[in-house]
Structure formats: C-alpha cells, structure tokens
Amino acid sequence: MKRFVLSSALFLTISSSANIAHAADTLTTAEAASAIKWEVGLITAGAIYLGVDSWNWDTSNSFKFNDEGWFGLDTGSAGADKLGHMYSSYLINELFNKRLNQKTDNKLAAARKSALFSSAIMFGVEIFDGYSDDHGFSYEDLIMNTAGIGVSYLKNTVPGLDDKLDLRVEYEPTDSNNNHPITNYSAYTYVAALKLGGFQRLKTTPLKYFELQLGYHTEGFKSSEKDEFPEAKTELRFGIGLDLSELIFKPLDRNEDNPLLQAMDTFTRYYRLPYTSTSTVIDERVR
Secondary structure (H helix, E strand, O other): OHHHHHHHHHHHHHHHHHHHOOOOOOOOHHHHHHHOHHHHHHHHHHHHHHHHHOOOOOOOOOOOEOOOOOOOOOOOOOOHHHHHHHHHHHHHHHHHHHHHHHHHOOHHHHHHHHHHHHHHHHHHHHHHHOOOOOOOEOHHHHHHHHHHHHHHHHHOOOOOHHHOEEEEEEEOOOOOOOOOOOOOHHHEEEEEEEEHHHOHHHOOOHHHHEEEEEEEEEEOOOHHHOOOOOOOEEEEEEEEEEOHHHHHHHHHHOOOOOHHHHHHHHHHHHEOOOOOEEEEEEEEEEO
C-alpha cells in the first residue's frame, strides 16, 4: 500500500499543477484518444511485443512484487534501468503531447491527456511485469515512469521551461550485448541538459550556444560483460555541451520552415550526438 501511496501522490502533485497553464482543457479523453489513436496504438503494440519477446510476460502464474532497489552497486544495473524507465516515459509523453498539440491546438489539454495516456501505458507495463518470472511489479519503476512523464508535463505547461531543460541519451554500442540494445545499459549515458539560451539574459550573448550537462553512466554489471568491463562501475559526469538548436538549426531554418531541419533539430533534443560535449567525472563508484 505504501508503494501505491507514494506513486499516486507524485502523480497527483503533477496533475494538480495544471493551473500554471492558461488555456482551458475542453478536450475530452475520447476526442484526444481518437486524435492520436495511431501513436497510442503503435506504442502499446511495441510495449506488448517487448514484453512477450524480452521481458517474459505471462511466465508466472501469480502476481508478484519485486523490490529492485535504486542506484545501489548491489542492484542489477546501479540504477541505469531506472533512468531508462524515466527516459522512455518522458519520450513517450513528449510524442503524445506534440501530436496532440498539432491536432488540437490546445496546450493544456494536450499536456493533461498525453500524461494520462502515457501513465496508463506504463502502468500497464508494470502490471504485466508482475506476471513475469524475471521481473515483477516494481514500485521503483512506477515512480520513475511517473517522474519522466512529470518532467515532460511540466516542460509543456510551465512557460519557458521547455527552452531551458532537455532529457537525452547517448548510445555507444558495446561488444558484449549488441543483440539487446534496449537493455544494453553499459552503452547508455543518461543526460539532463540545462540550455543557457533559454534564459532571457543570455539570449543575446554567446553563452546561448552552450549547455550545462549532468550525465549518469554505468557499465559492467551484467555477467556477460566481464570480458569487456573487468570491473562494474558508475560515473556521474558534469560537462559543457553545444546547443545544436541555437548553433545550427535555428539559424538555418529561420526563414525556410524546412521539415528536414526541424526533424533534425527535434532529434538532437532527445539524443546527444557524440563529440558535441566535454565532461569530467565528478563521482565514481566501483563494485
């Protein structure tokens, strides 16, 4: 019960902050679902496929909980899987929100309904995880799912926040686990980027081309990776990156309204390209 109270409280806190937006939510759930039925259907189908193919859904006859821990060195990936849940939920919600905005032109309604649909899908994933011998229902996953959706919701309702904050990943394939890219946690760095160009006082200065970035990377926590990574470790990294939107895409697209440039701009808001940042390790843990 405590687990559900924690996750429910977090979700309600996010939902109750809707008064920071100024549009009226006049879009019904049915209308919103109809507007993005293909997007919702595609994400749902993808989750079901992964659940059956990779997460061993329906292999347990009874529902079970699984206390997976958070970022400890004694966990399966030192929290990389938790950040994966957060980022995936964030990405799904961003997709739903952008498509609803395009189709309904109602910012608050898009934010609320996309959060509803994203939460429903990710909650469903956890329910089915409860019937997997390998997983189980994890309240840590549920909280991180809600956190990812919450960050997206706030970005889409708090004025100016979308211009200041991005969540991204960088993926560098490893030799030992290339056949499972989604769960190849040693290949990922999870990044939070603070975009200086989003601050009014810096918009007309050269600082607008830069970001402050905080990244988290783990490696070597799977037994199959021992040859490639002799020791399991985590790294918390702080760095400076280039804001490619300010540096390249906005100037190029200022008067052209080019769909290709806009798509590339969008991509770099969710994925950090190699060689666009420099960082230093501010905390390292070794198991």
